[in-house]
Each structure stands twice: as structure tokens, then as C-alpha cells.
Amino acid sequence: MKKMIIHGGKRLTGEVVIGGAKNSTVAIIPASILSESKVTLDGVPRIQDVDNLRDILTDMNVTSEVTEQGLEIDPTQIISKPLPNGKIKSLRASYYFMGALLGRFGRAIVGLPGGDDIGPRPIDQHIKGFEALGATVSNEHGAMFIQAPDDGLHGAKIYFDMVSVGATVNVILAAVRATGTTIIENVAKEPEIIDLATFLNNMGAKIRGAGTDTIRIEGVPHLYARNAHTIIPDRIEAGTYLAMAAACGNGVTVRNIISEHLDSFLAKMEEIGVRFDIVEDSIYVYPTGDLQMVTIKTMPYPGFATDLQQPITPLLLKAQGEGMIVDTLYPRRVRHVPELVRMGANISVENDVILLHHTDQLQGTDVTADEIRAGAALMIAGLMAEGTTTIHKVENILRGYDQVITKLRGLGADVEMIDEDEPSSTLTSAEVFQKKAL
Ligand SMILES: CC(=O)N[C@H]1[C@@H](OP(=O)(O)OP(=O)(O)OC[C@H]2O[C@@H](n3ccc(=O)[nH]c3=O)[C@H](O)[C@@H]2O)O[C@H](CO)[C@@H](O)[C@@H]1O
Numbered sequence: 001m002k003k004m005i006i007h008g009g010k011r012l013t014g015e016v017v018i019g020g021a022k023n024s025t026v027a028i029i030p031a032s033i034l035s036e037s038k039v040t041l042d043g044v045p046r047i048q049d050v051d052n053l054r055d056i057l058t059d060m061n062v063t064s065e066v067t068e069q070g071l072e073i074d075p076t077q078i079i080s081k082p083l084p085n086g087k088i089k090s091l092r093a094s095y096y097f098m099g100a101l102l103g104r105f106g107r108a109i110v111g112l113p114g115g116d117d118i119g120p121r122p123i124d125q126h127i128k129g130f131e132a133l134g135a136t137v138s139n140e141h142g143a144m145f146i147q148a149p150d151d152g153l154h155g156a157k158i159y160f161d162m163v164s165v166g167a168t169v170n171v172i173l174a175a176v177r178a179t180g181t182t183i184i185e186n187v188a189k190e191p192e193i194i195d196l197a198t199f200l201n202n203m204g205a206k207i208r209g210a211g212t213d214t215i216r217i218e219g220v221p222h223l224y225a226r227n228a229h230t231i232i233p234d235r236i237e238a239g240t241y242l243a244m245a246a247a248c249g250n251g252v253t254v255r256n257i258i259s260e261h262l263d264s265f266l267a268k269m270e271e272i273g274v275r276f277d278i279v280e281d282s283i284y285v286y287p288t289g290d291l292q293m294v295t296i297k298t299m300p301y302p303g304f305a306t307d308l309q310q311p312i313t314p315l316l317l318k319a320q321g322e323g324m325i326v327d328t329l330y331p332r333r334v335r336h337v338p339e340l341v342r343m344g345a346n347i348s349v350e351n352d353v354i355l356l357h358h359t360d361q362l363q364g365t366d367v368t369a370d371e372i373r374a375g376a377a378l379m380i381a382g383l384m385a386e387g388t389t390t391i392h393k394v395e396n397i398l399r400g401y402d403q404v405i406t407k408l409r410g411l412g413a414d415v416e417m418i419d420e421d422e423p424s425s426t427l428t429s430a431e432v433f434q435k436k437a438l
């Protein structure tokens with residue numbers, strides 16, 4: 001286990017470059033097993049979810065190699081194998097192997113996934129989609145057994161009862177090689193869904209409508225990757241650094257952003273009073289003056305992303321007045337709140353609503369990152385705080401934040417990551433460096 005030590009209070013300056021989107025990458029890596037030729041991915045972020053997906057590929061005899069640009073995956077020698085346990089439990093997106101194996105082999109045995117502990121995360125819509133395509137699905141001792149009929153999956157009309165990123169991805173993966181036409185209604189419209197569809201279409205799939213409410217798929221018998229696919233920039237990582245820049249920056253440029261993917265987030269930043277300039281694929285955030293408290297309600301894309309409600313919270317603590325956050329997707333995504341309270345934040349939860357009040361100054365202390373975006377919030381709070389903040393369970397942050405220590409140091413942050421058993425006591429990070437060098 002690792003911990004992050006932040007000596008707060010430094011004003012951040014300079015530039016940070018955003019990596020490829022975690023939520024695209026973790027769908028596209030499982031999708032690559034549908035290809036009958038080698039797959040080249042550029043812009044793959046260096047995150048633990050990718051390492052864990054690569055381990056799962058290895059279990060299926062699919063080799064992968066990290067290159068300077070990204071990742072090469074060779075699925076040509078793949079074997080159909082049950083994946084009931086192991087790394088499957090280490091991340092959410094491992095459940096995309098259900099759809100991908102079903103699409104490739106007509107059967108899948110995959111353990112129920114792990115991922116962030118942010119309240120109940122059922123998969124009933126994924127199952128509804130697989131069944132509509134003709135598969136039989138059963139849950140046996142925590143693993144899903146999914147089997148296509150003898151004559152293979154067939155196209156179907158599916159209406160999702162709620163908008164789900166995971167169910168949309170999984171049903172696309174199962175349907176691309178099914179016989180006939182599949183129409184999926186009330187699908188997720190996230191940019192990561194469009195990225196996945198682009199990747200699959202470039203391999204010969206026929207997916208239309210990604211980014212709208214309805215996706216139409218004409219099944220094809222074979223898929224071959226021919227060109228390298230570049231993963232889109234991570235809008236959640238971008239939002240995190242933008243919020244950080246506003247909370248403790250002295251003029252920060254965030255590069256490699258598709259600003260349209262952040263429309264609702266940027267509108268909220270403006271409402272708070274943050275000033276920024278968008279120039280092509282970069283956003284410059286000015287040092288902030290007076291800020292206004294706001295109300296945030298998370299919604300499926302293009303609404304305000306649940307994954308950004310925690311990262312924007314420390315910034316809101318600087319604002320005047322009283323604010324509120326309602327996470328309609330994950331009402332119990334509040335594990336950062338008690339940790340922020342320990343840092344002196346005036347924040348509470350009542351009936352699943354996060355209530356925020358202006359806080360003069362956060363104080364560094366020991367806190368725990370119970371999930372990825374709670375960790376991002378604590379990281380920003382630690383940078384804003386007086387004194388030293390030690391964040392435990394940093395692995396949750398490393399699941400999805402690309403080269404985070406390097407990026408923070410590039411902005412001038414005084415931050416260090418060390419093993420839990422290594423003494424850090426009251427040393428500054430410069431002293432820790434010195435000690436390591438001896
Ligand atoms: C790897 C990945 O892309 N993860 C993202 C994905 O997670 P994930 O794909 O798990 O989230 P979903 O979009 O599926 O979940 C949205 C909502 O639908 C509910 N639901 C979902 C499926 C289902 O079968 N039944 C059901 O009730 C969920 O409990 C939740 O309330 O979208 C979330 C919502 O934007 C983000 O926070 C995650 O970062």
C-alpha cells in the first residue's frame with residue numbers, strides 16, 4: 001500500500017497535459033479481443049486499471065506491450081477461458097469481458113466486477129441486453145455464466161430502463177458480431193461511447209448513432225484492426241486539474257482537452273466565478289478572486305458528471321454562501337465528506353444531499369482515499385491546506401490518474417508518494433528525496 005504526502009499551501013503554475021480517457025481505454029482494451037488482427041492504441045493512460053486489464057488479457061493468451069505511444073495488443077492467439085476471479089475483481093470495467101467474450105466466442109464466464117465503492121451498482125440492464133440478443137444468463141457463486149444459442153446471437157430491439165454507460169458498452173460489444181440488426185434505445189451518450197464506436201467501426205463494425213439516444217448496429221461476421229486508434233483525452237482528469245487550478249493556481253494551462261466534452265462543468269465553473277480562456281485544445285485558468293457558492297446536480301452526459309462532483313468540492317469550499325451537491329447517479333458517493341471534515345471543511349451530508357459552507361482554511365492531516373474521485377478531492381484539498389496532508393489508499397487514485405505525481409510536481413506541488421511502511425514523519429518532501437538519495 002502507498003500513501004501520498006502533500007505539503008500544502010503552494011500556488012501552482014505552469015502546464016499540465018491530460019492523458020487518454022480512462023473510461024474509453026477500459027472499454028477499448030476488452031473490445032480489442034473482438035479483432036482478428038493486432039490492435040494498436042495510442043494515448044493510453046498509465047493507470048492501474050490498464051495494468052489490471054493487461055493481466056486479464058494475459059490469462060486469455062492475449063499478449064500486450066506498452067509502447068512509447070500507447071499499447072500494442074495481439075489477440076490472434078486468444079483462448080476462450082473462464083474468468084471467475086483474480087484481477088476481474090480489481091476494477092469495474094472488467095465486466096466488459098462479458099460482452100466482448102460473448103461477441104467473440106458466444107460464451108463468457110466472468111466474475112462480478114470490483115471498482116469504486118460508491119453505492120449499489122447493479123448490472124440488470126447488461127443482462128437484459130444479453131438476453132434480448134438470445135443469450136442465457138445465470139449467476140453462479142458470484143460469476144456470470146452467459147451463453148449464446150447454438151446458432152449464435154441475433155439482433156434485437158432493446159430499450160434500457162435507465163441510461164447506463166456500462167450496459168451500453170457491453171451490449172455494443174456483444175451485438176457487433178451478432179446476426180442481423182440491433183437497435184438499442186435510451187443509451188448513454190458519453191464521448192467514451194463514441195470513441196468505442198469509432199474504434200469498432202474502423203475495424204469493420206457497422207455502428208450508427210453513437211452519441212445520440214439510439215444506437216443501431218448491423219452485425220458483421222469478422223472484425224480486423226487496420227489502423228492505430230488514438231484514445232480521446234480524459235475529460236474527468238481535465239476537470240480535476242481545472243478545479244485544482246482554480247482552487248490553488250496562480251495561472252495554470254491545462255492542455256489536451258476537448259472543451260465541448262466539459263460544457264456543463266465549464267458552465268458551472270463560470271457560475272462559481274472562475275475565469276478561464278479556451279484556446280484550441282487548451283484552457284488557461286486565471287488566479288481566482290471572489291467565488292460564489294452554487295448548487296450542482298449530477299446527471300448522465302451531457303449533464304454534470306458524477307465523477308467530477310468530488311473534485312470540484314474543495315474549490316466550492318472557498319466560495320461565499322451555502323451550496324449543495326445532489327448526485328442523482330450515486331447518491332451515496334460521499335466518502336470524501338468525513339475526510340474533508342477532518343481537514344476542517346464545513347461540509348455535511350443530509351438525506352444524501354451534500355451541504356457546503358464557506359471554509360476559511362483547510363488543515364493538513366491523515367485522510368483516506370476510499371475511492372478514486374474521493375481521492376482526487378482529497379488531493380486538491382491537501383494542496384490547498386496549511387501543513388502536511390497524508391492520503392492513505394493512494395492505489396484508488398492511481399487506478400485512474402495518469403502519472404499523477406509527475407504532473408503535480410510539474411505544476412510546482414510539493415508532493416511525494418511512498419510505501420505505507422516507510423517512515424515519513426515530519427520530513428518535507430525535499431528532505432525525503434535527500435534521504436532516498438543517500
Ligand atoms: C468504467 C466506466 O466507464 N465507469 C463510469 C461508468 O460507470 P458504470 O458504467 O458502472 O455506470 P452506469 O452508467 O452503468 O450507471 C449509471 C446509473 O445506472 C444504474 N444502473 C446501471 C446499470 C444497470 O444495469 N442497472 C442500474 O441500475 C447505476 O446504479 C447508476 O445509478 O459511468 C458512471 C456514471 O457516469 C461513472 O461514474 C463511471 O466512471
Ligand SMILES: C=C(OP(=O)(O)O)C(=O)O
Nearest residue numbers: 092093115116307372373
Ligand atoms: C466510478 C469510477 O470508475 P469505475 O466505474 O471504474 O469504478 C470513476 O472513474 O469515477
